[in-house]
Amino acid sequence: MATSAAPRGAQTGNACAIRDLTVVYRVEGKEYPAVREVDLDVVAGEITAVIGESGSGKTTLAMAMLNAVQPPGRIASGSIEYPEVGDVLTLHGRALQRVRGDYVSMVFQTSQNSLNPLTRIGAQVMDLARSHGHRDKRAVLKEAAALCRQMSLDPDRVLTAYQHELSGGMRQRVGIMLALVLGPRLVLLDEPTTALDVLSQSEVLQILRDLQRERQFSALLITHDMGVVAELADRVAVMYAGRVVERGRTPLVLTNPQHPYTRSLIQSIPRLTGDLDEVRPLPGLPPSLTTIPRQGCVFRDRCRYHPAIADTQEPAMQSTEPDHWFACHLGGKLDD
Amino acid sequence: MGYNARRGPTGSLEVAAVRGFLFRVARRLVAALVMIWAVATFTFFLIRLMPGDPVLAKMVELEQTGMPEEQAKAQVSSMYGFIPHDPLPVQYVHYLWQLCHFDLGVSIAYSGQPVTTIIWSALPYTLGLVLTGIIVTFIFGVIGGVFAAIKRDSWIGGSLSIVGSILHGVPQFMVAVLLVYFLAALHPIFPIGAPYDITISPGLNLHFLSNVAWHAVLPIAAFVISGFGFWALAMKGSVVTTLGDDFILASELRGIKPSIRFRYIARNAFLPLFTYLAIAIGYSFGGAIFIEKIFDYPGLGNLLNNSLASYDYPVMQAAFLMITVAVIISNIVAEVLYTFIDPRIRTGIS
Numbered sequence: 001m002a003t004s005a006a007p008r009g010a011q012t013g014n015a016c017a018i019r020d021l022t023v024v025y026r027v028e029g030k031e032y033p034a035v036r037e038v039d040l041d042v043v044a045g046e047i048t049a050v051i052g053e054s055g056s057g058k059t060t061l062a063m064a065m066l067n068a069v070q071p072p073g074r075i076a077s078g079s080i081e082y083p084e085v086g087d088v089l090t091l092h093g094r095a096l097q098r099v100r101g102d103y104v105s106m107v108f109q110t111s112q113n114s115l116n117p118l119t120r121i122g123a124q125v126m127d128l129a130r131s132h133g134h135r136d137k138r139a140v141l142k143e144a145a146a147l148c149r150q151m152s153l154d155p156d157r158v159l160t161a162y163q164h165e166l167s168g169g170m171r172q173r174v175g176i177m178l179a180l181v182l183g184p185r186l187v188l189l190d191e192p193t194t195a196l197d198v199l200s201q202s203e204v205l206q207i208l209r210d211l212q213r214e215r216q217f218s219a220l221l222i223t224h225d226m227g228v229v230a231e232l233a234d235r236v237a238v239m240y241a242g243r244v245v246e247r248g249r250t251p252l253v254l255t256n257p258q259h260p261y262t263r264s265l266i267q268s269i270p271r272l273t274g275d276l277d278e279v280r281p282l283p284g285l286p287p288s289l290t291t292i293p294r295q296g297c298v299f300r301d302r303c304r305y306h307p308a309i310a311d312t313q314e315p316a317m318q319s320t321e322p323d324h325w326f327a328c329h330l331g332g333k334l335d336d
Numbered sequence: 337m338g339y340n341a342r343r344g345p346t347g348s349l350e351v352a353a354v355r356g357f358l359f360r361v362a363r364r365l366v367a368a369l370v371m372i373w374a375v376a377t378f379t380f381f382l383i384r385l386m387p388g389d390p391v392l393a394k395m396v397e398l399e400q401t402g403m404p405e406e407q408a409k410a411q412v413s414s415m416y417g418f419i420p421h422d423p424l425p426v427q428y429v430h431y432l433w434q435l436c437h438f439d440l441g442v443s444i445a446y447s448g449q450p451v452t453t454i455i456w457s458a459l460p461y462t463l464g465l466v467l468t469g470i471i472v473t474f475i476f477g478v479i480g481g482v483f484a485a486i487k488r489d490s491w492i493g494g495s496l497s498i499v500g501s502i503l504h505g506v507p508q509f510m511v512a513v514l515l516v517y518f519l520a521a522l523h524p525i526f527p528i529g530a531p532y533d534i535t536i537s538p539g540l541n542l543h544f545l546s547n548v549a550w551h552a553v554l555p556i557a558a559f560v561i562s563g564f565g566f567w568a569l570a571m572k573g574s575v576v577t578t579l580g581d582d583f584i585l586a587s588e589l590r591g592i593k594p595s596i597r598f599r600y601i602a603r604n605a606f607l608p609l610f611t612y613l614a615i616a617i618g619y620s621f622g623g624a625i626f627i628e629k630i631f632d633y634p635g636l637g638n639l640l641n642n643s644l645a646s647y648d649y650p651v652m653q654a655a656f657l658m659i660t661v662a663v664i665i666s667n668i669v670a671e672v673l674y675t676f677i678d679p680r681i682r683t684g685i686s
Contacts, residue, residue, distance in 0.1 A: 066589050068585075068588070068589055070585075094593075097591050097592075097593055097594075098591060099591070100588075100589055100590065100591035101590045101591030101592075102591060105590065105591075106589050106590070108582070108586055108589075110582050113581070113582035113583055113586075114582055114583050114586035115583055115586075116583050116587065116600050116604070117583070117604070117679075117680065118600075118603050118604060118607075118677075118678065118679060119600075120679075127587075127592055127596045128590060128591070128592060130593070130596065131590075131591055131592045131593040131596060132591060162679045162680065164679075164680050178590060179590075
């Protein structure tokens with residue numbers, strides 16, 4: 001690979017195929033699933049969003065995609081296939097280190113703290129190039145400078161700066177630069193705008209959209225913000241208590257939600273031009289890791305419908321239209 | 337491209353940084369002079385509050401040989417460089433005036449010897465002891481601490497931490513006494529009581545230097561054994577904290593290779609220890625007072641002990657002052673070095 005940073009052009013197929021993924025955490029000697037039997041594809045060249053409340057397993061899912069689930073967590077079963085790479089869960093050591101950054105990279109929620117405070121940004125780019133066996137480090141540095149310019153950062157200033165000399169929004173953009181500089185096929189965006197002020201948020205979203213269009217990388221966008229999903233994502237997967245409860249093309253899911261949870265999420269957003277009384281908050285709290293029901297529907301306790309069958313049987317994934325799947329006993333017949 | 341990723345931009349920013357750096361060093365030096373003056377003043381008055389009067393004793397001794405009082409007074413004054421029984425403020429001003437000319441007066445116990453000569457002959461031994469002790473302790477402690485942090489889940493890491501805690505709890509003079517008892521008295525493996533064999537003539541040759549080093553083994557060992565625990569525990573804590581930092585996990589997830597990641601961890605974990613180093617050097621000069629006494633090693637600490645016993649005010653003052661100056665200088669050096677290893681301080685001037 002020379003610089004591997006040029007746009008790869010439109011890709012077809014999946015950039016990532018997750019099958020039957022279960023990740024468990026050990027709490028007081030017992031293992032509880034934080035992600036359970038998840039199937040998910042990231043379609044090449046598209047942005048797939050994963051939306052859910054805190055504790056729904058979204059970040060655990062992203063960590064699993066880097067095969068980096070931290071103890072006391074453990075990947076209990078499943079596979080995560082990348083084309084040309086294979087199942088990332090079977091990799092370790094040097095091979096795993098190479099895949100991280102080269103094939104799949106991550107933009108962190110806390111990008112403010114994701115940089116080495118004692119090393120200049122440019123030197124950290126070089127460390128990245130060296131770690132991935134790039135002979136031509138100047139080319140990587142040039143690519144970093146180009147990315148900076150694209151995000152309206154002055155590369156001469158940013159690459160020679162230390163982390164503490166940059167603002168929060170600038171650091172987030174540096175985080176994006178570091179994630180893209182090696183030209184990965186898949187980028188994991190872990191709540192990339194959560195830690196930013198509102199102005200920086202919209203800037204970063206704009207930047208991500210532009211970069212994705214130009215470079216055609218595939219992305220998994222983790223967020224709890226429906227607005228971000230609507231703005232950026234081609235597809236969306238809704239997670240609740242470690243399970244994907246609904247997934248499909250973003251317009252389909254947002255305009256015609258089939259799962260009561262998705263519907264509640266959308267109804268709980270206040271409209272800028274609407275009546276505040278129309279906003280319906282979702283009552284109750286999501287279960288914590290140790291209180292997720294082991295059988296039946298995980299959402300039933302907060303469900304307005306709560307059919308009797310949900311207490312014992314887990315709903316299977318079903319579909320009423322192409323590119324739109326959900327797991328609910330009611331089969332999409334929600335009367336309101 | 338107009339920049340160098342390792343060195344940073346050149347030009348006005350760098351000039352401003354250098355100017356700011358020099359300004360801060362200058363400010364530290366002024367503060368140091370004020371501190372030295374304060375300590376000099378404090379010790380001057382403190383020492384004179386002690387009971388007993390060696391000058392009066394000397395005068396009485398001379399008068400008993402039949403010397404008239406006036407003559408005895410004149411002789412004592414020429415011996416010690418000051419008129420005894422002048423009012424304190426006059427003595428104080430006189431002392432400061434001499435100090436400004438690097439004149440520390442004349443010893444009382446070693447009649448007539450200038451204090452500067454005595455100090456200069458003792459200072460190298462203490463400096464050698466303290467600096468070697470600190471460096472060796474630091475190296476062992478840091479390595480032990482890194483090891484204890486990385487292996488913290490195994491028995492090796494656990495026992496390293498326990499050993500560190502125990503050593504940290506044992507007082508320095510205890511270690512020194514045990515070393516003397518076992519390795520010098522019971523089994524006379526190491527020599528004590530002199531900085532080098534009497535049969536060897538001092539000079540800058542390997543034979544003499546190795547002999548000096550051999551004689552310094554036990555006192556330095558006392559420093560190392562009693563100091564190791566602190567450094568090991570501090571370094572362990574620092575490494576564990578750094579390992580939990582977000583950017584270390586981030587660098588792993590970005591696919592930074594282990595050798596580079598180790599460098600990230602080491603440098604970041606090392607920084608806080610550097611602050612302790614300056615403080616530890618100060619403590620070590622204090623510790624030298626006990627250690628030199630126990631090993632009868634002719635450094636500043638021993639000098640201070642002896643001068644206390646013989647009411648040798650000028651030497652006492654000078655020894656206190658030297659220890660103070662050493663602590664202040666080591667603090668300044670540590671701060672200057674710190675600006676080189678931590679960019680947040682280097683550039684945080686504007």
